[in-house]
Amino acid sequence: MAPGTWHKTACNLCYVNCGIEVLVNEGHIEKVRGDRSSPKSQGYLCNKAARIPYYAHHKDRLTTPLRRRADGGFDAITWDVAITEIAERVRDLVDRHGGKSLALYGGGGQGNHAGGAYANAFLRALGSRHVFNALSQEKTGDFWINGHMFGSQTCHTAEDVHHCDLLFVIGANPWIAHGFPNARDHLNQIRKDPARKLIVVDPRRTETAEMADLHLAVRPGADAFLLGALLATLVRSDLIDHDFINEHTVGVAEVREALLEIPVEEWAAAAEISMADIERCAAMIAAAKAMVVRVELGIQQGVNSTLNSYLEKLLIMLSGSFGRKGTNQLHSWLQPLWGNSPGQKFAPTGDEVIAGLLPPNIFPEAVLSDHPDRLRGVWVDSSNPANTASNTKAVERALRSLELCVVVDVAMTETAQLAHYVLPASSQYEKTEFTLFNFEFPTNYFHVRAGVLPPLEGTLPEPEIYTRLARALGYLPGDNALAPLREAAKRSRSEFAAAFRAFMGENPSAASVAALVLYQTLGQTLPDGTAAAAPLWNAALSCAKRSPQAVRRALGAPDDVADQALGDALFDAMIATRQGVAVTQHEYDEVWSLIGHPDRKIRLAVPGMLEWLARLDPESAGAPREFPFMLAAGQRRMFNANQIFRDPKWRRDDPDGALLINPADLSELGAKDGDWIAVESPVGRLIVRCKTDGSMRRGQLALPHGYGQAYPTPSGERLTNGPRINLLTESGNRDPIAGTPYHKHVAVRLSLLPDHEAAVHQTRSERIHASAAAG
Ligand code: SF4
Missing domain, CATH: 3.40.50.740 (Rossmann fold)
Incomplete structure (x- = not known):
């Protein structure tokens, strides 16, 4: 048995914060395992947590003011x-x-x-x-909507994924990014159970989308059109939960009227989703006994982000997927x-x-x-x-x-x-x-x-x-x-x-x-x-x-x-x-006591949102001519974790934080897998290594978050590893209400590099990784 002592603590790499145990030997964390006694995560551990020693011990720590x-x-x-x-x-x-x-x-x-x-x-x-x-940077559009619908910006929706029979994921990839406890266990259980279904809305065929019964590969930036078309279809087909709406909500008439105005076929076309898929999606929602909606930055940092959060909440409420086992709820707080x-x-x-x-x-x-x-x-x-x-x-x-x-x-x-x-x-x-x-x-x-x-x-x-x-x-x-x-x-x-x-x-x-x-x-x-x-x-x-x-x-x-x-x-x-x-x-029916409005009813008609919905123009979906690629700046991957890891050695793969691109787009550009290419936006230029990925749509690109940090070499020189993605993003490309960035929708163009410039970046990458390995 290894010497040292096991201590209970928590993983600090994502906001699920699974309970873990770490083996500490002579002041160093040597091993990590899931803590089976954790009442929340019960021994769950993902690939990232095993690399926590690289966070705890590295060469860039500060030791003096x-x-x-x-x-x-x-x-x-x-x-x-x-x-x-x-x-x-x-x-x-x-x-x-x-x-x-x-x-x-x-x-x-x-x-x-x-x-x-x-x-x-x-x-x-x-x-x-x-x-x-x-x-x-991520969530205040959602909080703003919650303030209007539930009566306080501290009302926040929870997801009872454990008990749902339909998991509806929008702009999230929980297989990689987690976001709810024991995510992979739950996804596997849903996949194996024929009575449980999974719908994924994501432009990319993500690892989670691969497992889905229905994947709606929405055009980047067109989530509001898809959600609007889906809601309108639910209303037109009378697939909404009238009992729930009558008992627990206020304002359905205005919402219904606004949704009936939507030209569904036109919006579906703007989202590049077939009407057959929208109708199939609506039918799956109507057939579900308990649907839970899981959203993330794909829509919260996408175009129209506050409106997206509103439409997501309407989907929950009009389908009556709230306040019951296996649906969305509100949660109580120890401290907001x-x-x-x-x-x-x-x-x-x-x-x-x-x-x-x-x-x-x-x-x-x-x-x-x-x-x-x-x-x-x-x-x-x-x-x-x-x-x-x-x-x-x-x-x-x-x-x-x-x-x-x-x-x-x-x-x-x-x-x-x-x-x-x-x-x-x-x-x-x-x-x-x-x-x-x-x-x-x-x-x-x-x-x-x-x-x-x-x-x-x-x-x-x-x-x-x-x-x-x-x-x-x-x-x-x-x-x-x-x-x-x-x-x-x-x-x-x-x-x-x-x-x-x-x-x-x-x-x-x-x-x-x-x-x-x-x-x-x-x-x-x-x-x-x-x-x-x-x-x-x-x-x-x-x-x-x-x-x-x-x-x-x-x-x-x-x-x-x-x-x-x-x-x-x-x-x-x-x-x-x-x-x-x-x-x-709590008991499930206590959820109503967590609503902030004195009458404990949910407000469906939110000032400003229905006008925003009416203003949406299908012609506006798509990339501008000068910057024809749409970049998701800040993708979650197997080995990134915000800015917390600075030691490049912690990653098992993707050492340079590659740009993911559809193979046909790369070949059209005249480049090949692994080449260094230039990405340019209206405010900046980055040189990145590219990697073909068949899960990407044509015209869609992705760069990871968690790179672009300088790390000292043994000689003290500081070398920057991977893309500083915000060199490409504009402060003004943001939500008009919440100010949250449209990071999933950064218009860019690509160009080839002259050989000598590519060689500089190749050499720099080799130096970074050689010195990290030597350290
Ligand atoms: S899901 Fe993974 S990264 Fe997130 S807290 Fe748990 S072990 Fe850590």
Whole structure:
């Protein structure tokens, strides 16, 4: 048997966050296996998780705070100097321009949200609520629709894939990208069961589409036409669920009228889907006893993304596929991961603030405009906008023009290279972490993880970083003032609760940094080094108050346990287990209580959406003449995981992040498989290796996300591996409401490279991979 110790933790590579066990030997993660005791994932593990050691141990970790010099280089400085200087510069900025001149960008990664709680607290203490993050790069169109239909932007649909007899997948490839627990197990079960069906809408014949009973290979960017034609067919054929609609919804008459206006044949033709397939699809939906709809970035980052989210929800509601076993539902939260901000605007650009978030696509404008309230400082926490936000050149220009940019991260990211200060954080396996991606219904889970590795020397976990900053700025009371709270926490939870309430009453200015107060007091009494999970105490109390019966069922607690004691019991259960625990367990019919509208009815007619639907022009589908290829920028593949892996060695295949292209398109271009070719958009040019793929439609291209990062060679030179895809994307190519990028619809053209230019890229690729292998 291998030496070392197995520790329970979670995979941080996608938002499913499966429970895993890691074998730690002499401070190194050596092996990874699924954790069978995880109540959520029950031992499931995909190919990516086995490569977690490459995240945990690599050569690009930061081990000291850095300050940028005028010549662009960096000096190593001590933590004390870094905190003092940064606090002075923050204070100066706030004095001159107010706290709202600063924004937070990021605040946690895939399943690592502990740091985000503290970063947000710090931002609020400064007097700002401006936050950009990955959610507003992907999901805020969906949140906006949820706000209108369900009554709050924090209402969020769950998918009971486990029990459905029809899984309808739109713009997603769960075989590769997962996105719901134990995805491959469920897909295999559906495939083997003749009573269960799978429909996939995707331009590409994906791995999931290969398994489907019906694959609708929609023209890229024409999802709204397909969904509109399908909905109109359901209405015309009277295949909608009148009982469900009458009992649970409002506004069907306006929706019906709008759908009946759709010229179905014309829209089907625009989507390049035959009427026979649309009718077959409608018949399968009508025949299903329980359909669940699963969507992802294929439509949420596609053209008309907010409208797509609306049409997807109409499909769920008109077919009555909601609120029952095997359908879509809403889920309860331990703590909502985003907010509810209907009607709020961000003054410098006039864009809507959705779910409390600002879209990364407006970041350059928010900084570079001459509006008096423009952003002048940005605090970047666990995020890499220089690689992930649209239009890399504009983002870099914005970062360079800031009066203050501070990056908190584990590695020297492309954004860190442009910051004034860089603060080295402990990695996600070196500290207490948790995820707020808890989207399950009827049973929802929460997983508090303790660090499984010692923090790398020179790094600090985020609660420590923000404690020091908040103290330097005078936002957090000193240790002596907090000592009585800590003592009360040692004596009993009820004494702590009373002392905490009294303290907050006497120190109202500490409310914004309550997370730090809890970390410094209650946190210091928690087992297993889980101090950073202390802010979850408030979340557990609120959850028990909102959903007492569901919490009681989850914990097996008797009816006579009061809500306060129930909240404490929930918190203790989360803190005590390392494999995760059920936090709410609902009955299916409780889903109606999760709707935000007071009458608990779903609003089908959403202002603005029916007008948008009426404006859709089939003539607009398709690529412009000058840029005839449609690129999906940011495809998920077997070996990519956002920006989290920097070591090129972690990939088992696709070392250069190849451009996928239909073989006929490549041959027409005069190139062959493996050649280097140029991809050009209106804002940039990239040289990429190409790879033929028969699953791609003619005219369709795909590049992966998660590449374009510099990694040091043994000599210290930094070489960039694979495409920085946002060199091709435009900030303005975005949804008119949510501002989310149309990354799945980037118009580009291709050209051959002269031999000498191709040779340069071939040599560079060989050097990157040879040096990674040598390291
Ligand atoms: S499905 Fe996601 S969370 Fe689970 S092991 Fe794979 S990458 Fe990790």
